[in-house]
Amino acid sequence: MLQLIVGAAIVRDGRVLACARAEPPELAGRWEFPGGKVEPGELEVDALLREIDEELAVKVEVGERVGPDVLLPHGKAVLRVWLASLVEGEPQAVEHEELRWLAAGELDSVDWLPADAPIVEALRGYLVP
Numbered sequence: 001m002l003q004l005i006v007g008a009a010i011v012r013d014g015r016v017l018a019c020a021r022a023e024p025p026e027l028a029g030r031w032e033f034p035g036g037k038v039e040p041g042e043l044e045v046d047a048l049l050r051e052i053d054e055e056l057a058v059k060v061e062v063g064e065r066v067g068p069d070v071l072l073p074h075g076k077a078v079l080r081v082w083l084a085s086l087v088e089g090e091p092q093a094v095e096h097e098e099l100r101w102l103a104a105g106e107l108d109s110v111d112w113l114p115a116d117a118p119i120v121e122a123l124r125g126y127l128v129p
């Protein structure tokens with residue numbers, strides 16, 4: 001069975017929130033969309049809201065899907081990302097090394113996890129230049 005990893009592309013004022021992983025060591029410093037694994041019996045969007053609360057201490061409203069489902073390099077999980085907007089709180093790096101708000105022209109300034117590339121491309125049109 002494929003594990004589903006859900007992520008949120010949180011956009012505010014035309015910039016997306018990118019998060020640098022703090023762990024594990026082999027992924028530390030690589031950038032991602034906040035989110036994580038859907039637990040057994042959990043609905044996808046519920047998992048996303050839970051992970052966002054745990055990782056950033058904020059509440060978001062989940063919008064449309066962005067980008068394709070991406071099979072992770074090890075072939076055992078799929079990454080699925082939604083657009084989201086903040087409804088409560090200011091994101092805190094509870095579990096991440098660093099947070100940054102990126103405009104379209106800044107997307108390439110961080111080292112995204114490889115699986116994120118097609119999703120990052122699909123996001124460009126939603127962001128300010």
Ligand SMILES: Nc1nc2c([nH]c(=O)n2[C@H]2C[C@H](O)[C@@H](COP(=O)(O)OP(=O)(O)OP(=O)(O)O)O2)c(=O)[nH]1
Pocket residue numbers: 005006007031032033034035036037038051072079113114115116
């Ligand atoms: N959250 C997130 N994970 C990503 C992205 N791109 C990507 O390849 N991944 C990978 C990294 C990890 O191998 C996996 C997510 O696992 P995770 O460790 O964040 O999941 P989790 O929060 O549920 O953590 P755990 O319970 O396993 O500790 O997906 C992304 O944009 N966001």
